Amino acid sequence: MTEKKAIFIRVMLISSLIVIAAVAIFIKLLSVQADLSDSVALNDPIIKLKEIPSSRGNIYDVNGSLLATSMPVYTIAIDATQASDTLFENNYRDLAAGLSEIFGDLTSDEYAKKLRQSRRNQKQYLRLRSGVRYSELQKVKTLPILKEGRYDGGFVYTQQTKRIKPFGYLCGRTIGYGRGKSDVGIEKAYDHYLKGQNGKQLMQKINGGVWKPLSNTQDVEPISGSDVYSTIDIRIQDIAQTALLKSLEKYEAENGSVILMEVKTGAIRAMSSLERTDDEKYAEKFNYAIGAAYEPGSTFKLASLLVALEDRAVDTSHVVDTENGSFKFYDRTMKDSNYDRGGYGKISVGKAFEVSSNIGIARTIVDNYSDNPQRFVDRLARLGVSDKLDFELLGEADPWIKNTSDSTWSGVSLPWIAFGYEIKMTALQILALYNAIANNGELVKPRVVDRVKRGEKILEAKEVEVLKPSICSESTIDILQDLLVGVVEDGTARNIYSEKYSCAGKTGTAKIASEGSYGSEYRASFAGYFPAENPKYSCVVVVTKPKKEIGFYGNVVAAPVFKELRNMLYAEEAIETPMMDGAMAYDYVGKVQELNDIHEVLEYPKYPGSQKNIWLKSDKKKFEVLDFDEVEMPNVKGMAAMDALFLLENLGLDVELQGKGKVIRQSLKAGNKIRENQKVALSLSS
Numbered sequence: 001m002t003e004k005k006a007i008f009i010r011v012m013l014i015s016s017l018i019v020i021a022a023v024a025i026f027i028k029l030l031s032v033q034a035d036l037s038d039s040v041a042l043n044d045p046i047i048k049l050k051e052i053p054s055s056r057g058n059i060y061d062v063n064g065s066l067l068a069t070s071m072p073v074y075t076i077a078i079d080a081t082q083a084s085d086t087l088f089e090n091n092y093r094d095l096a097a098g099l100s101e102i103f104g105d106l107t108s109d110e111y112a113k114k115l116r117q118s119r120r121n122q123k124q125y126l127r128l129r130s131g132v133r134y135s136e137l138q139k140v141k142t143l144p145i146l147k148e149g150r151y152d153g154g155f156v157y158t159q160q161t162k163r164i165k166p167f168g169y170l171c172g173r174t175i176g177y178g179r180g181k182s183d184v185g186i187e188k189a190y191d192h193y194l195k196g197q198n199g200k201q202l203m204q205k206i207n208g209g210v211w212k213p214l215s216n217t218q219d220v221e222p223i224s225g226s227d228v229y230s231t232i233d234i235r236i237q238d239i240a241q242t243a244l245l246k247s248l249e250k251y252e253a254e255n256g257s258v259i260l261m262e263v264k265t266g267a268i269r270a271m272s273s274l275e276r277t278d279d280e281k282y283a284e285k286f287n288y289a290i291g292a293a294y295e296p297g298s299t300f301k302l303a304s305l306l307v308a309l310e311d312r313a314v315d316t317s318h319v320v321d322t323e324n325g326s327f328k329f330y331d332r333t334m335k336d337s338n339y340d341r342g343g344y345g346k347i348s349v350g351k352a353f354e355v356s357s358n359i360g361i362a363r364t365i366v367d368n369y370s371d372n373p374q375r376f377v378d379r380l381a382r383l384g385v386s387d388k389l390d391f392e393l394l395g396e397a398d399p400w401i402k403n404t405s406d407s408t409w410s411g412v413s414l415p416w417i418a419f420g421y422e423i424k425m426t427a428l429q430i431l432a433l434y435n436a437i438a439n440n441g442e443l444v445k446p447r448v449v450d451r452v453k454r455g456e457k458i459l460e461a462k463e464v465e466v467l468k469p470s471i472c473s474e475s476t477i478d479i480l481q482d483l484l485v486g487v488v489e490d491g492t493a494r495n496i497y498s499e500k501y502s503c504a505g506k507t508g509t510a511k512i513a514s515e516g517s518y519g520s521e522y523r524a525s526f527a528g529y530f531p532a533e534n535p536k537y538s539c540v541v542v543v544t545k546p547k548k549e550i551g552f553y554g555n556v557v558a559a560p561v562f563k564e565l566r567n568m569l570y571a572e573e574a575i576e577t578p579m580m581d582g583a584m585a586y587d588y589v590g591k592v593q594e595l596n597d598i599h600e601v602l603e604y605p606k607y608p609g610s611q612k613n614i615w616l617k618s619d620k621k622k623f624e625v626l627d628f629d630e631v632e633m634p635n636v637k638g639m640a641a642m643d644a645l646f647l648l649e650n651l652g653l654d655v656e657l658q659g660k661g662k663v664i665r666q667s668l669k670a671g672n673k674i675r676e677n678q679k680v681a682l683s684l685s686s
Helices: 003-041 085-103 108-120 132-138 146-153 185-189 234-251 299-311 349-354 359-368 373-383 413-418 428-436 474-490 559-573 598-602 640-652
Strands: 047-052 066-078 126-131 153-165 199-208 210-213 226-230 255-262 268-275 319-321 326-329 332-335 346-348 449-454 457-461 466-468 504-514 519-532 539-546 615-620 621-626 652-659 663-666 679-684
Touching: 003 047, 066 132, 085 108, 085 126, 085 132, 085 146, 108 126, 108 326, 126 132, 126 559, 132 466, 146 153, 153 539, 199 346, 199 457, 210 326, 226 679, 234 255, 234 539, 234 559, 255 428, 299 349, 299 359, 299 373, 299 504, 299 519, 319 349, 319 598, 326 359, 332 359, 332 413, 349 359, 349 449, 349 474, 359 413, 373 413, 428 474, 428 504, 428 539, 428 598, 449 598, 457 559, 474 519, 474 663, 519 559
Parallel strands: 652 679
Antiparallel strands: 047 199, 066 126, 066 153, 199 210, 226 449, 255 268, 255 539, 319 346, 326 332, 449 457, 504 519, 519 539, 615 621, 663 679
């Protein structure tokens, strides 16, 4: 029995193995047959492995507002030969009326004529409309003839995907366009995230040219694209673009651009470039803000003066002779804007900057660098003004500064570079420089994308990128910040000065070169930031070829665009304006503004609850709270000399005054601990 049992077990084991092997062979045969079937199918002209497009990711603004999305749209058509004679003749006019009512592009009679001609000519495909929305398609499906479907009514429709921008033309160039190889903006720069991965589906072509999916082993599901969240704030974009358009239309300019950026982070909140079209309107056709390098003119004086101050070649009290507004450098004569009024004569370097004296800045640079002009060029290069920002959108133009080794270098190159000629920079590159001044010397990289997400997962988060921790010393930054405020309060941009809304900046008015010479066409610009004391936003505005007879100066054409942005954002965001010491203005300040004497103001009751002495400083227009501890050095910038002297001597300091007018610099930094009889020098405005 035992031997029989063993034989039985062996027979069963062998039989099982044979069955398992047979099943495996059978499965393999099925697999080979399926693969062979797919292979054969792919060689069949009516069967194709067709690509299934993935759903493209969305683009949002910084607050989550949808800037670009993909929507299904349809092309509708009719095979006019499919319907019976009775069906067609009894209903084609009603169909025409329905199409006209839904789309409104043709009259009922025009649609009827097209349908009749198509029927007469036995045309099997008459396209009725492209770009049809889903809601419109549902209405079309209920119309006479078409509601009978593909075979009885000849109704044919195909689906496509269309990129939609809910805000229309706003920020169009920055968002970009879906045009394949010629795409631009965020759509191009982040295409690898947005496009996702296309799928594949084996499909068979059946009667009427319709493709039917087939079940097979080679199908690949499409993967949707990721979403990109930009730094753009569409609310600010609307304000900026509207203000720019208003100026372009008023001055009949050729083109213009505006950029508004967050000072600390480099996040661009608005960027717009508009140019005049053939029909005398304006549209975004090219991103001049990043793609056009130009001679900036007087906005570049900031870089020139920075170099001179940093090299300690001059200080702002240094006197320069601008003569009668006309001065000859070698064989070329330079003129100031007030030449016809006799010029500025002898003025301080600081004043020359505020009133934008070309001669004043040019003579300052020539007097100190003519023996070695390459040293000046190299110092400019060290600021980074000759380097690209490596901006994330494609198309950033190369900046350029003429070098002494250049074959076109001449005796007038140095003075002309000093006030913004024989160099080229983009609006964004100029803004980065001014933003660094507003940011206390730290040069941050501008950016237009905040993060990339797939669902709730963050695939890429953009951090603040510091290009240079400090472009110059703190003392130079302090001086330049004061001068930029002076430009608005007492200089070329005083037309945008506001007691309520503080700001700082510089105007620019440059002639445009054409065929090797400068004609009568101009480029107006303004670059600056606000608030002046604790900047939140920096902004640059450039307007090219405004009509000269209407207006062409930077303060007239470009600065008002900046002003409108500044005023709107102050109002909408309730931007707080800290005083020089960082203290906030209290409610009672409005009351003491009625007092005319500073000593009378000092007797005004202190703010309840404050443990500090509160003084007020006056520029004869308003009073500002000066809040400090008695053991600390206060910030007296902006105070009249006698008021500052009165205050500091009461604190036990030994004060030395240099010049006259208001305080623009102090040798002891605000907040430093002070001791009795400590010396402090105050530099005054003139």
